[in-house]
Amino acid sequence: MKGIRIAVGYARTSGIINPKSSIPTQMETIKKYCQKNNIILKHIFVDECKTGTKVEGRNQYQEMKKLIKTEQIDMVIVAFSDRLARDSYEFILTMNDMVEQGIEFVSVSENLTSHFMSPLQIVMMGLQVELENKQRNQRIIESSREKFRQGKFIYTKKPYGYDVDKNYYLIIKEDEAAIVRRIYEEFLKGKGTTLIARELNAEGLYNKEKEKPWSNVKVNNILEHKTYTGLIYHKEKDEDGNFLYIPVSDREHPAIVSVDMFEDVQRIRQKSSRKKKEVKNFHFLSGILMCPNCYSKMYGIAERGIYACYNKKTNLTRCPTVDKEKIESLVFEYLSEMDSVRQVTSQQKNQSNKEKEYKKIMSEKEQCEVKFAKALLSLETFEKNMEILNHQLKELQEGRDLLVYITDDDTYDAIIKKNDLKQLKERLNKEQLNFTFNEKMELIQLENHPAAK
Ligand SMILES: [Zn+2]
Known part of the structure; x- marks a missing residue:
C-alpha cells in the first residue's frame, strides 16, 4: 500500500427520485470515504441528468479523462456502482482502461475495489444488488398493503392521538386525543394555526422529553390527517395542490374527530390557502433550495405555490416539486431554532441607512425572478442578471449587517407581512445556507457545499 493517495470522485443522477442516491449524498459518501482512508480528494465530477442530448466533450467524464x-x-x-451503469457503457470501458494503467477504482457503498474485479464486474454486481433490493421492496410493499387493508397500522411513527396495540390496531391515547380534538375545535372557531401552537406550548402541552414544541406546521399536519376520522387514509396532492384522501383500510378504528368536522376544517383551509397564494409571490428559497433528484437549484413557480428545478420545468426528469408554504415554514423553523441557540439579540436585526439602495436591488432581483418564473427570461439571462445583482448587493453589504435574524416572537406569517423575506433570503445567501429535503419532507441543510454555489 502506498502512503498518501490522490483520488477523484464521480457522481451522477439516474433520473429516479431517491434521496439515498442524490448528488449531495453521493458526494458526502465519497468525501467520508476519503477522510476515513486518508485519501486526498482532488475533485468530484458531477454528471447531472440534464437533457436528453449529450454533447460530446461536455460530459464530466471527458473532463475526468483529461485530468487523469x-x-x-x-x-x-x-x-x-449503479451510478455508472445507465447508458454509460463507454464510461465503464474508460474506467477499465484507467485500471489497466494502475488507477484503482472503488465503489464505496458495496465496498468493491478493482483490486479484485474489473469495473464492468463491479457494475454488474451493483446492478444485481439493486435488482434484488427492488424485488425485496416489491414484496414488502405488497405485504404492507395487505396489512393496511386489514386496518393494521405498520408505520413506525403512529399518528399523534393514537397508540398501536399488539395487533397493530389503532387505539385512542386519551391525553393526546384531547389535544387533537381541541386543535380541530379551536381552528373551527377561527383561531390561526400559529396561535393554536403558541397557546399549547404556553400551557406546556407537549412531552418535553420526546417531542419538539408545537409549531404551525405540526398543527397543520394534525388538521390534514384524515385517519382521525376512523379509517386509515393515504394522502396525495392533485394538480391544483388539493389533497386527495385514499382509504387504504377496510376495518374501522375509533375516530377522534367526525367526518363532518374534518371536512369543515378542510373547507376553511382551502379558502385561506387560496388567499395566501395571492399574497405571497416572493419565493425566498429560489436558488437556495436544491432539487433532491438532480441537485440543480429550485425556483418558485408563479401562481402555482410550488418550487421546481429547471429540469422539472423542461419535463425531462422525474424531479419532485415541493409545496412553497410547507418548505418555507420548515426553513423558517430551522432558522428560528438556529437563532435561538445563537441567542440573537434584537440589535442584530437593526436595519442600516443604506436601506433604499438595498431595496432597489432587491426589487430588481424580485422582478428578475418573477420574469423567470413566468418564462419571460431564459435560464442563461436570468442567471447572468442575478449574478450582477448579487455582486452589487455584496458590495453594498461589505462592512455592515443587513441580515435578518429570527427572535422568539417572530412567526413565518409575521415575517411575510413585514416583507422581511427578501432580507431573510440575503441572509441565507450570505451564510451560504442551502437546503434540500427527502421523501419524508424532512429538511436537509447543505452548508458550504461546493456544489451548492
Ligand atoms: Zn431536479
Whole structure:
C-alpha cells in the first residue's frame, strides 16, 4: 500500500427520485470515504441528468479523462456502482482502461475495489444488488398493503392521538386525543394555526422529553390527517395542490374527530390557502433550495405555490416539486431554532441607512425572478442578471449587517407581512445556507457545499 493517495470522485443522477442516491449524498459518501482512508480528494465530477442530448466533450467524464492524463491520480471513487451503469457503457470501458494503467477504482457503498474485479464486474454486481433490493421492496410493499387493508397500522411513527396495540390496531391515547380534538375545535372557531401552537406550548402541552414544541406546521399536519376520522387514509396532492384522501383500510378504528368536522376544517383551509397564494409571490428559497433528484437549484413557480428545478420545468426528469408554504415554514423553523441557540439579540436585526439602495436591488432581483418564473427570461439571462445583482448587493453589504435574524416572537406569517423575506433570503445567501429535503419532507441543510454555489 502506498502512503498518501490522490483520488477523484464521480457522481451522477439516474433520473429516479431517491434521496439515498442524490448528488449531495453521493458526494458526502465519497468525501467520508476519503477522510476515513486518508485519501486526498482532488475533485468530484458531477454528471447531472440534464437533457436528453449529450454533447460530446461536455460530459464530466471527458473532463475526468483529461485530468487523469495530465495529473497524477491514484484512484477513482464512486458512491454506488449503479451510478455508472445507465447508458454509460463507454464510461465503464474508460474506467477499465484507467485500471489497466494502475488507477484503482472503488465503489464505496458495496465496498468493491478493482483490486479484485474489473469495473464492468463491479457494475454488474451493483446492478444485481439493486435488482434484488427492488424485488425485496416489491414484496414488502405488497405485504404492507395487505396489512393496511386489514386496518393494521405498520408505520413506525403512529399518528399523534393514537397508540398501536399488539395487533397493530389503532387505539385512542386519551391525553393526546384531547389535544387533537381541541386543535380541530379551536381552528373551527377561527383561531390561526400559529396561535393554536403558541397557546399549547404556553400551557406546556407537549412531552418535553420526546417531542419538539408545537409549531404551525405540526398543527397543520394534525388538521390534514384524515385517519382521525376512523379509517386509515393515504394522502396525495392533485394538480391544483388539493389533497386527495385514499382509504387504504377496510376495518374501522375509533375516530377522534367526525367526518363532518374534518371536512369543515378542510373547507376553511382551502379558502385561506387560496388567499395566501395571492399574497405571497416572493419565493425566498429560489436558488437556495436544491432539487433532491438532480441537485440543480429550485425556483418558485408563479401562481402555482410550488418550487421546481429547471429540469422539472423542461419535463425531462422525474424531479419532485415541493409545496412553497410547507418548505418555507420548515426553513423558517430551522432558522428560528438556529437563532435561538445563537441567542440573537434584537440589535442584530437593526436595519442600516443604506436601506433604499438595498431595496432597489432587491426589487430588481424580485422582478428578475418573477420574469423567470413566468418564462419571460431564459435560464442563461436570468442567471447572468442575478449574478450582477448579487455582486452589487455584496458590495453594498461589505462592512455592515443587513441580515435578518429570527427572535422568539417572530412567526413565518409575521415575517411575510413585514416583507422581511427578501432580507431573510440575503441572509441565507450570505451564510451560504442551502437546503434540500427527502421523501419524508424532512429538511436537509447543505452548508458550504461546493456544489451548492
Ligand atoms: Zn431536479
